[in-house]
Amino acid sequence: MKNTKRNKTTILPILMIFMIINLPRRTCSVSVVQFIFGDSLSDVGNNNYLTRSLARASLPWYGIDFGNGMPNGRFTNGRTIADIVGDYMGLPRPPAFLDPSLNDDMILENGVNYASGGGGILNETSSLFIELFQGTQEMIRMKIGPESADKFFSQARYVVCMGSNDYINNYLLPVYADSWTYTGDSFTNYVISTLDSQLRLLYALGARKVAFFGLGPMGCIPLQRLMSSDGNCRESTNKLSKGFNKAALQLLNNLTNILPNSSFVFGDAYDYFQDIIDQPGKTWFVSVTQTVLVAPLER
Ligand SMILES: *[C@@H]1O[C@H](CO)[C@@H](O)[C@H](O)[C@H]1NC(C)=O
Ligand SMILES: *[C@@H]1O[C@H](CO)[C@@H](O)[C@H](O)[C@H]1NC(C)=O
Numbered sequence: 001m002k003n004t005k006r007n008k009t010t011i012l013p014i015l016m017i018f019m020i021i022n023l024p025r026r027t028c029s030v031s032v033v034q035f036i037f038g039d040s041l042s043d044v045g046n047n048n049y050l051t052r053s054l055a056r057a058s059l060p061w062y063g064i065d066f067g068n069g070m071p072n073g074r075f076t077n078g079r080t081i082a083d084i085v086g087d088y089m090g091l092p093r094p095p096a097f098l099d100p101s102l103n104d105d106m107i108l109e110n111g112v113n114y115a116s117g118g119g120g121i122l123n124e125t126s127s128l129f130i131e132l133f134q135g136t137q138e139m140i141r142m143k144i145g146p147e148s149a150d151k152f153f154s155q156a157r158y159v160v161c162m163g164s165n166d167y168i169n170n171y172l173l174p175v176y177a178d179s180w181t182y183t184g185d186s187f188t189n190y191v192i193s194t195l196d197s198q199l200r201l202l203y204a205l206g207a208r209k210v211a212f213f214g215l216g217p218m219g220c221i222p223l224q225r226l227m228s229s230d231g232n233c234r235e236s237t238n239k240l241s242k243g244f245n246k247a248a249l250q251l252l253n254n255l256t257n258i259l260p261n262s263s264f265v266f267g268d269a270y271d272y273f274q275d276i277i278d279q280p281g282k283t284w285f286v287s288v289t290q291t292v293l294v295a296p297l298e299r
């Protein structure tokens with residue numbers, strides 16, 4: 001097992017040199033890439049470049065099943081949700097926006113991942129995502145001209161994967177005004193209407209194919225279990241996830257109907273995660289109640 005992993009990593013640089021030599025001359029055709037907006041679940045290293053961020057994925061265990069097994073900026077042992085979806089579609093993995101080596105050629109070949117630990121739907125963070133994306137668009141227009149740029153941005157895939165921070169690190173924390181200003185339902189309406197305006201803004205900027213990933217059973221994360229009297233999942237929090245997912249599905253269907261040539265797809269992660277929590281033995285998780293999901297080291 002160890003040996004095959006090592007072989008893979010030595011082959012990679014050779015492959016990359018080969019690909020650079022064989023790069024086709026760019027004509028009018030543009031490649032299909034992904035732009036990813038999200039939180040820690042799809043971060044591929046932006047948090048590592050934010051030296052003042054509290055949420056850092058530079059600790060052991062992160063990355064143990066990825067590349068050379070060292071922490072790589074992902075808040076996971078292996079691939080993120082966005083990695084898995086993109087790999088499935090055969091699209092290149094976009095580099096982190098804050099990667100110092102990011103340039104216009106890399107963006108044209110691979111897209112960009114803006115996701116960062118702590119990101120959310122409410123305007124404080126999502127407006128920043130939109131601003132960064134607008135900067136990227138400016139750069140690409142200068143490079144390939146407005147017409148090719150329009151084509152590039154309309155063919156691209158957009159993955160939006162956030163929402164849990166808006167609840168877990170805002171609404172559900174009594175230190176913030178949102179927790180006593182809103183009820184569960186009115187907070188969800190507020191988040192959904194913000195998501196509505198942000199997705200329309202993304203469409204106005206040229207995005208046509210958008211996938212949005214909803215919330216998992218947030219009440220089962222260790223922090224929420226601590227707040228329940230018996231250490232079990234906190235049902236009131238899981239109800240918030242379900243209510244949000246239901247409204248988000250409706251919103252995405254509405255947007256697809258209203259906005260010409262658009263496709264807004266909802267990715268439901270709830271049942272998938274619930275299965276893992278209910279039957280950890282069926283998957284390879286051995287504990288779902290500790291501060292990390294523990295997977296056996298030898299597989
Ligand atoms: C959030 O941003 C959107 C789009 O820019 C705007 O329409 C909306 O009013 C903002 N909401 C708040 C609460 O600031
Ligand atoms: C979706 O559209 C329906 C029908 O117009 C409307 O009743 C509903 O409130 C909309 N939901 C969202 C979340 O936009």
Ligand SMILES: *[C@@H]1O[C@H](CO)[C@@H](O)[C@H](O)[C@H]1NC(C)=O
Nearest residue numbers: 154206207208259260261262
């Ligand atoms: C929708 O697609 C058609 C055909 O590609 C195109 O002519 C039209 O301008 C598009 N409309 C919008 C709003 O993107």
